[in-house]
Amino acid sequence: MTTDILLQTLASGILIGLIYALVAIGLTMIFGVMDIVNFAHGEFLMLGMYSAFWMFSLYALDPLLTLPLTVLMLFAFGVLLYKLVIVRIVNAPMLSQIFTTFGIMILLRGVAQFLWKPDFRSIENSSVSGSVKLVGIQLGTPQLVAGLGAIVVTGLVYFFLNRTRLGAALEATASDKEAARLMGIDSHKMFSLAWGIGAACAGAAGGLLATFFPIFPDVGASFILLAFVVVNLGGFGSVTGAFWAGILVGVIEVMGGLLLGPQYKTAIVLVLFLGVLMFRPQGLMGKA
Amino acid sequence: QQEVKIGVLYPLTGPGAAVGAELRSALELAADIINNGAPGVPELPLSAGKGLPNLKGAKIKLVFADHQANPQTGASEAERLITQEKVVALVGAYNSAVTATASQIAERAGVPFLNPESSSASLTQRNFKWFFRTTPHDDLFVHNAFEFLKELEAKKGIKPAVVASLNENGLWGTETTKLQTKLAPEYKLNIAKQVMYPAKTTQLTSEVQTLKAANPNLVLQSSYTADAILSIKTYKELGFLPDMILANNAGFTDTDFVKTLGKDADYVITREVWALDLASRNPLIKQVNDLFNSRYKINFTGNSSRTFTGLMVMADAINRAGSTEPEAIRQALVATDMPGNKLIMPWKGVKFDATGQNTLGQGILTQIIDGKYHTVWPFNLASREVVWPMPKWDQRK
Amino acid sequence: MKPLLFLLPAIAAVLVVPAVVDASHLNTVILVLMAAQLGVSWNLVGGYAGQVSLGHAAFYGLGAYTSTVLLINFGLNPWLGVLAGGVVAVLLSLAFGWSCFRLKGHYFAMATIAVAELVQIFFTEWEYGGAAVGLYVPMDKQGWLWMNFATKLPYYWLALGLLLLTLAANWWIERSYLGYYFRAIKDEPDAARSIGINIARYKQVALSVSAFFTALGGSLYAQKELYIDPNSVLSTALSVKMALVAILGGVGTLFGPVVGAVILTSIEEFSRILFGGSGRGTDVIIYASLIIGVAVFYPTGILGWWTARKERRAARADASRQMAAHAASASKEAA
């Protein structure tokens, strides 16, 4: 095994890790604010991918161009989903919340198949195809762009949460929604915001992913386990945690697969994950 | 007028739904041809449109069931089709794991089960009395691939020095890997690296890098659709390409494969059981495909053509049985001897051995050129010469 | 008197069902019984002890694999194989508990998914256990001795017996000190420790018993469907389903999972049977909409909702009685 290959693999790992991070940030956001694990998060990603796909195939609009639109649409979708369904289970036991989002996951897959057929789609020859060579490392342009996009979105979310008044209100609602109401914070607004942003992040990931990953109704299933691992590893509710954990998982998966055999790559990630929790039960950056 | 109910089990939702939808179309076409006839396919058995003549023109009625690629669901649905829908026979179920459980129900109930497209070799090693399979299984397919390499060497002097494999790690990929390991020495092939990966993966970087490190001339590959597409994209991204990719059907023959990858799909050789260009030898192929295409705007694939054939064989047997009695149908199936020219497959025919396996089936190899599948092996059926090696990524226009 | 009122019709139904339904409906009933048994098993640790496991498929699969591997490779009688499966699952549950019990809430739930996925990966790669290709349970030896039948009826009795056994175990545990300990751990773990409850130990007890019974369910599956592979007996979807059954009926109640199994299986079967053939995913849409509906409108499960309703009525009556009494005494004071 040459250093060449190792470096190349490392770079690919970081890029895919950034995508994991982006998917996970939306998930951790919803969790952090509402204590709800959104099993349908992979399906948000799927919707983001389809949004990019349809705008591309119907109007020949480039996925990168339509990314803001995809993000907006998913934001609206998240808010809508909150207002229609989630609002009713805000105070329900954790188990029935799991149950609900699990149902939404199945529902969205069904709806996607119903509307768009179970076919595998993809976007070819968007503005970001091909690959570039950087200091001897060859990287797919779509992956590179997606990685950069992930960094930008993470930065925006981080800024929003930590530097804005709304972000503070979101955190307050997250920690005690009744007390937040006493501060004059409309908790329902915060919850819809969390779902909106959460879905928007998944949408962004979907839009970016659509440039190089096949699009089909069940595509969320491929990402959800890793997204859970990332959220958990980073610490439920921690955006920065999800960011670093995403990269870590990407790198471990790819390097582990290379060094120990690809059939074990998921196992390696899972073992690492359980190992970390053994020493830090609250995840890398979670609150105790 | 009488109706003959046949239960069909396919994955209509969930991960296998894309294939399921195609198979469903193929079955509908087959039933429609039998029931209502179709112009221009006189050679096709039962195509006169009179239903099943020996059963007073009884029509075929298909009862669809969705097994969701879940073996337990498959078994339950088989049970239901038999007891409630009172189907006289079952056809299905694509996924080998589901075929395994569903056929077991049929076996216990004493209802014929015809499997047109599951490729797990073990299915016909169970000594079942009521189970029949028209498609060749993985054992033969692996043989075919190696046979091809042997003949290629004899004919053109091409011999891949280093061979590697990239197989998904589910039932099918695992079985294929095992067979490859077993058969390679017989063909004096040395498989330098065997890579297996989870089909639901999000990236194939480590897999491709592993392959790259082994630097093979030939990659034997078994992938489903999403991962097949992802693998080619990753090859290209990481600048990897062996002299040849010898793929094993499934993802590589999915309609979406070429559609998605366009030119990047070119030059891949894949194992198939059907190709449109075989029409020059068997006019039936084009005739029936035209019907299919005019209806569903897609061509047959190896999967849908096999399913089509499966139903035709079943219908033929019921007709010959002249009865809907299970035992009569079973005996008719056992007695099946359909010549190749009555099929839309490049097979010598359909004839079952004691285990229920069709002994006259055969695989072919096709190469994708300009987005079309061209038969390149067996050499006597080939419509084109093999292009070997594939041009490197940067040498393609 | 009152329990008898429920018990008699139940016994009657149980005896009558196999006589009046056809094989396919009987099969559906068996699926209900099997799902109920899993829900009841899961409930022990997920409901009573409040440790939400989403990795129970690992125990199920281990049960299925143990009895099958022993049968195929050593010709071991499945009745013994089933027990062996239970024991192996208990062993796994020790590792499970060891690695996950220090985690709380969602962390625990996610970690159980991870452990179960690891078990699935192991079985996917494990040559001796058939790897991804799976294992066929031989059909040659049939009858009660070999727990293998050509007809559905014996499976009905098996599934029913197993469910009753599991219910009986739960019933006993619920009423013993273990039941109190489990609930204490679920409600307030810190307070539970303050009264001398070793929460790690008792969580483990709950998990191990639960694992044992789950494994029995897995072995039954293998004997019934005669083919197992990692996908069908070890998938996370299966783990989630076990939890769903319990949640739908009402967690932490003896019969909740039974109710849940009836409802979930009915929804599943009917939506698929009625709409599955269409091939457009309609069945999935209907199935999902229904379970979302139940989750949203009956967040504590059907049985939970029912008992809460009863309790609320009682409390209301109680409160108004108290208020009236207070009012009376107050007016007396004023006078």
Place this chain on the structure above:
Amino acid sequence: MMLEITNLKVCYDDVLAISDVSLKVEPGKIVAMVGGNGNGKSTTLRAVAGLNAAAAGSISFNGQAIHRMPAHQRVPLGLSLVPEGRRLFPGLTVLRNLELGAYTRQDKHEVQNSTEEMLALFPILKERATQLAGTMSGGEQQMLAIARGLMARPKLLMLDEPSWGIAPKFVTKVLDVIQQVNATGVSILLVEQNLQKALGIAHYGYVIQTGRIVMQGTGQDLLNDERVKKAYLGL
């Protein structure tokens, strides 16, 4: 009238918590509400703040009926509740907690000054400005809760047992603070168990029993009332 509650009735699910409460707070006054455990004091305050819905009766604030208004809209009107059990944001720092207290305020530039004021009023908070609220001791947390309530610049400040869990030295301090706040024109509705101290500083007081007001009068009157002495002071 600053606050006027008329015939208020509140239920938890279906269980009646208070059946008939009427009380008034005049502008600039300290009004105390006392009563035994579980008699409905907290419930009354929560209903005024909007955390519990009124099943019957009305609540008006500065002449405006507010009992149908969501809780978060009542805050900008000038209504602030320091709840029972403090209810801080444990994962946020002391400063962030204070900032959130001023969430609805429009005069953003003034918020910084208010924060300084609070840190001056409660020196212990100044020492711990960047500590997470959840890791402070009980009493420290109570200080923060009061300070956070004041950050909204309320017209009416409701305090639910502010001396709960506070060292004696600070109890006096807290009551002083309450009086100081009141002196700046803020009306106070105070729920306390520490009867003597509460009624001692109150202009007017109410006694609540099993969900209804059973007695009212000036603080001194109530303290001197025989029934109060007997039932609540154990004299």
Place this chain on the structure above:
Amino acid sequence: MSLLQVNQVSKRFGGLTANQDVSFSVDAGTVVGLIGPNGAGKTTMFNCVAGYYVPSAGSITLDGRSIGGLPPEACARAGVGRTFQVARTFTSMTACENVMAAAMLLQHNVAKARKAAMEWLAFANLQRFADKPAASMTISEQRRLAVARALAIEPKILLMDEVMAGLNPSEVREAVDVVLKIRDRGIACLIVEHVLEGIMPIADKIVVLDRGMKIAEGTPQQVSNDPAVLTAYLGD
């Protein structure tokens, strides 16, 4: 030899020292008050004794047996009962079941545990709640329930953290009576309390903490006249 012996115990959280070299003892059958300003480290000390924190330094013995660093359940078995600042009732159970769960430490038999539980409920004057859901009780009732629950493990020493907070003077009196009844059963009490009316009259000894350190120890009389205690805690 005292029942509970705390020797030079320190507890640090990161950089913060919550307890520093604290030593004191509690004799069998006595009531000892632990007081001090907010943040003095009382709850922390409490948690060290009850096994919820592992002391950073020092030793704790009960009846001559070292319990420092043992987990809570082991401390409970060794004879340390405790209550919490917030009640932490088992909300899915009735009042009686709450106490039964504790009584089961001594015997696993359900019927016997119920009998014992009813006795403890009567002791805490809560019989009428026996079959009511504990969740429906008020905060102060729940706190009383927590005392009954802690007693049901028949501890040698009972640790109570601010059980009298939020009680009005006459309720404080009732609570004091309960403490005396507990003491009369031979159970030592270590009480953290700010409500001085509830502790000063009955304590055999008062230990005063300030900023993690012990600043005074003695009879209630002695400490309330101690100038250090006056400035740090009582105020003037």
